Amino acid sequence: MDFQDYFPIWDKLNTIQQNKMLGSLMTRNVHKGTMIHSGSADCTGLLLIDSGQLRAYILSDTGREITLYRLFDRDICLFSASCMLRSIQFEVTIEAEKDTRLWIIPTEIYKSIMEESTAVANYTNELMAARFSDVMWLIEQIMWKSLDKRVAAFLLEEASIEGTATLKLTHETIANHLGSHREVITRMLRYFQNEGMVRLSRKTVEITDARKLKQLCDE
């Protein structure tokens, strides 16, 4: 597929804007585990995912992490170009969770088009509102949901993304997604195992009773 087919409001750009965008576009293939964007240090540009998976997270001073949201095929990553919005006062880290092929729209090009096109400006509004909704969902999870439900929901989400019940995940990785500690996750997973919901082996969590896990989430 071409960029034109993936960029959602391509038809709303005029020919000059289309050429400007196409002319400045870069494609990049990144391996799983690559840090694509780190805080406010760099202003990488907007990322449009052709195929793959990205994770946006924040880091504490002491190295703790929590996942804000994930991006999949056809998603656009706005915060890798956060320098173009003066009012963004936070730092997001973005890494490839899978081998990813993406297009980069340079920040200054996107910004210049956004300043003259209401379609692009309003599309950017919708993009930010979508990410804002992800983060509000996360706050509600952190504030009102107990950790057992959050771990159960995370395992089910992973199984759905990966299309398998056998998840290659360390306890550390789960802790980093959920903003928790490895020891706490280990204890929780052992409890799940005792309840027959998962089977644990080295670097693997196998879901053995998805229905029970789902019930726990919905309680």
Next chain:
Amino acid sequence: MDFQDYFPIWDKLNTIQQNKMLGSLMTRNVHKGTMIHSGSADCTGLLLIDSGQLRAYILSDTGREITLYRLFDRDICLFSASCMLRSIQFEVTIEAEKDTRLWIIPTEIYKSIMEESTAVANYTNELMAARFSDVMWLIEQIMWKSLDKRVAAFLLEEASIEGTATLKLTHETIANHLGSHREVITRMLRYFQNEGMVRLSRKTVEITDARKLKQLCDE
């Protein structure tokens, strides 16, 4: 002061847009404690605060609260018009924390101007980015800061807003701001009192050692 002096990008509207906005404007005086906007049920419009103070918060199913941010003179409240953005999938409640005088710009009027004016669309982007930054700050507080530091920071913020060290606040109110429970806050405040940082009496928290409270925050 007139609306024209308060609306930050007034000069970037053309005469038609200016007249459209002025012609549809409503002014409202709300008393302290008034619920101005509740979830997605109503789409009140954008609020521009002439004078007063608003609080935006979320509510759990069981009635727990946590404050997302506060708005003061000259601030604009975007989420009372969240229905104009398709991608906003969360519900915010907005109440007056003080007697407040405000202007309401009807949602459909603002939206129609935003769809034709890049200045308004990009200004809306900055507004959303500013609130997004508030919420990201909140997540960092919840995730990485212990509650004693958060209570200390809240008391100092209140003292700064109110211009007094004698705060009219119930423990319940503090709990609702911080997403905590009354009992937990009571225990924390008693600890602060034993440490000589505050003096507690009925519905009042008096800060007696602001420096020590500040030290606790910065540790």
